[in-house]
Amino acid sequence: MTAPITREEAGRLMRLASNAAVAAALLMIGLKFYAYLATGSVSLLSTLFDSALDIAASLVNLLAVRHALMPADAEHRFGHGKAEPLAGLMQVAFILGSSLLLLMEVYDHFVHPKPVTRPGVGIAVMGLSIVITGALILLQRHVVARTGSVAIKADSAHYGSDFLVNFSVIAALLISWNFGLWWTDPLFGLLVALYIAYTAITIGRQSYDMLMDREMDEAERARIIDIVESHPQAVSLHDLRTRRAGQDMFIQFHLELPDTISLIEAHLISDAVEASLHEAFPSAEIIIHQDPHSVVERRQDLRARMDQTRPGRSALLDADAKRGV
Template sequence: MIRPLGVLAPPDPEVARLKRRVTLASLAVALILVALKLAASIMTGSVSILSSLVDSVSDSGASLVTLIAVRQAMRPADAHHRFGHGKAEPLAALGQALFVTGSALLLCVEAVRRLIEPEPVGEGPVGIAVMVFAIVATLLLVRYQDRVIARTQSLAVGADRLHYVGDLLINLGVILSILLSQYAGVTEADPVIAVLIALHLIRGAWKIARGALDALMDRELPEAERDEIRKIVLAVPGVRGMHDLRTRSSSVHTFIQLHLELDPAAPLADAHGIADRVETLLRARYPDAEVITHLDPKGVTEFVPTFR
């Protein structure tokens, strides 16, 4: 049955704690890498290190936005936000995607300039040492993010993780660029690898934006999950059928609405008990879910949308 207004289940405190910790960790890692890469970029003059620096700057900005968004999203529902604040996370993810895209385009401009006016890369060992440190720090952070995502299914943390997974490839590319430029004399390698890094960033930004837009536009849950919802509902004794299943996710809460088809002769108390059983089972499977059921007598014709 429909819950009273304002009683959306509050976010899990453990989930909130994990999200806060992982966003603080990602911000700390990003700021440390920005400082190190800035120094390495000045010392080496490498545009590929500059590209990695731009990426780390975008990471730090994105991690800060994620930190703020996660704190906002985990606020409980209130009188002005009856469905909670969960959409703060996809909004943050969309902002990250736009920021990364802009940074990548600026990076392409600088890389093209370096192709036209090549500049040698210096202090190769310094640049390589910084990149190796960045790889180790990023690997540790990504492993931590994986554990948090498995527990929380956070869209914002997932978007943040995508940045850092890309960083692993970027840092390896920078090391290759330095080796080719300084030790093999292939000066074009530096800007070419920078362009490849920029294209990788744009591709990752598109993935982030697509997931964020799905959440903001209330896209249905995957069909496999919708099928599982149907199986749970139809297995409840007394349920004769169901229709008009509607689902969406705000990244913090899942929303499930459906019409239950019951015996027309069933007493109201029995129908109420069946609906409560359905909602209890669905919340057991989706602990963060807001479940709304509407009771229909089996066989009564009503308007049903053409989509499933």
């Protein structure tokens, strides 16, 4: 398990990864444009399409990351973290667009076959692209592991598909060059287009989950429960709700405490629990509601009796409890 990271350090890493992605995309566009003019390869053109959209997606990502890292203000009390998944959805549009354009080009090359010329140039350029893309992916994965950024993760998934695409283009050029099988070039282009579309769907699902306030994963929820219940005076907790918005994390729950303690003691215990949670989740905003344990038990008993006599009535009781009724 990686050590907790501060919001400032996460921001520095995310900006580094975003700037590196823009620089890498610009370099690869120039290289691949030259190689396509030299070879006429449709599979190489597929990577040029992808790199052109990479630069647009990475620029959007860069702006979104900077916006998402802005602190909360009077008009955005929960911060700007959802700029990250919004950037992820915009990347989905870019990626699907590149896939559609590539499918159109593949169809044209199947209907009107074109020979590949000077494949050696294309192979050399793709080899260099593999090195550049591989270095970028290593950096992005390090940043994702440290920050959990969905925007950088989406960008990394995009460049991960590029990495495989570059290998497939080299294979297509070698086969077409050595064996004269012209159809391998558009075939590899087709496979690349389908893989790009699959990547877009994956990124879209992750971004949608964050925008819709999907709960944090079970391992993180279990860790929260363990931390809370490890406090000697915390009886239990219920109504745990969690969500993420970029680098921002929100945790709220009802903390069950002994009936006999004072309000001051309950406040101090809640502060101690909150401090323990912040050690594990430094960027979390935590809301704790204190409940006397006996009140929770009585509510559970009442719920059980209601279910026996009037099925479904306990759900209304739960709703009233969450509204503070």
